[in-house]
Amino acid sequence: MNTKNTRKQNQGRLAMWTLSWTASTALVAFGPKFLWNESTGPTLLALLLNVGIGVGMILANRRLFEGLDELERKIHLEALALTMGLTLIVGIAYSLLDSTNIIPWDAEISFLVIFMGLCYLAALVLNQRRYR
Amino acid sequence: MRAEKRWTQEDLALEVGVSRQTINAIEKEKFDPSLPTAFRIARLFDLPIEKVFDYEDE
Numbered sequence: 001m002n003t004k005n006t007r008k009q010n011q012g013r014l015a016m017w018t019l020s021w022t023a024s025t026a027l028v029a030f031g032p033k034f035l036w037n038e039s040t041g042p043t044l045l046a047l048l049l050n051v052g053i054g055v056g057m058i059l060a061n062r063r064l065f066e067g068l069d070e071l072e073r074k075i076h077l078e079a080l081a082l083t084m085g086l087t088l089i090v091g092i093a094y095s096l097l098d099s100t101n102i103i104p105w106d107a108e109i110s111f112l113v114i115f116m117g118l119c120y121l122a123a124l125v126l127n128q129r130r131y132r
Numbered sequence: 133m134r135a136e137k138r139w140t141q142e143d144l145a146l147e148v149g150v151s152r153q154t155i156n157a158i159e160k161e162k163f164d165p166s167l168p169t170a171f172r173i174a175r176l177f178d179l180p181i182e183k184v185f186d187y188e189d190e
Binding site: 130 | 149150151153154156157162163165166169
């Protein structure tokens with residue numbers, strides 16, 4: 001059974017992978033313009049690095065989940081289910097707003113990423129309160 | 133039952149290998165533990181599982 005220390009280690013690992021993934025995403029987004037003059041080779045390499053680190057982040061998240069107890073897993077799974085459902089519905093609705101020209105700007109994926117994060121956070125807080 | 137043994141929720145959580153929040157939720161009947169956890173708790177109190185937990189149809 002995992003101790004608090006193991007959990008802290010797992011959280012630390014996930015934080016490290018997440019930070020690395022964010023940094024590698026920034027590298028892919030800004031590197032072509034500011035670092036290597038729009039050259040395709042380095043962009044593809046940076047993208048491969050980004051995907052590789054992304055896989056590491058997913059594995060670190062799974063490891064963190066495996067260290068949770070049954071109630072904590074339930075809380076996270078319910079939050080994930082709610083986030084997935086809401087992201088699907090809101091994402092499609094947002095995309096339709098764009099394709100039907102109801103909104104004058106393009107529907108950006110970044111909106112969905114922020115929405116997912118906030119939704120997961122809110123669902124976690126609500127669920128934590130429910131089982132307090 | 134826990135109070136009789138003078139254990140805190142944290143003590144019991146450590147022994148069972150779950151979080152204090154989980155012990156609290158079980159005691160408040162907000163969460164049904166898994167069978168392994170239920171057996172571990174019963175074993176800690178040296179009682180058969182049916183003396184510690186009872187099942188009611190919802």
